[in-house]
Amino acid sequence: MSPEYGPRRCQVVMVEPALSQLEKLTAAETHRLDRAIVAISANPKIGTPVPNTLLRDYADEVDGVRVIYFVTALRSITIVAYVEA
Template identity: 50%
Template sequence: MAARRARIAFSDSAAKQLENLTTEREIHALDRTLVAISVDPEIGVPIPADTTGPELRQYTDEIENVRVLYFVTALRTVVVVAYIET
């Protein structure tokens, strides 16, 4: 049986950034990055913060030239994307 992947959700600001992706290359690169994160939400590096909220993580794909900031819900079933950079 295959491992379950986390569902991807977007914050309002990330959804706006998503709307601004215009090239097929950008969309494809982001899609590959989101698949990697959904398969292993811990793949990103934690961003140090002095907060009691969810741990913000950063994943950078140097090959695809994509950077995503996100956090994972407590049950690891949803990844909320907070920021997208292509």
């Protein structure tokens, strides 16, 4: 019998502005951001839609993390445009 798997997560890709911001974060900030990225990959609809755009805004008040991203049409890839921790 094959093992039971949970829902498939989407692949997360960061564009240049997000990568530049990521380089400036401390190890602790990066760890907090990682948790947010995992949450987004598991549920791409977790963020709030930004009006009149395809963007979504995810803010985790507990960890103090914010991620601006959009999800591709097939919901298999999430592209991160902005990170803040």
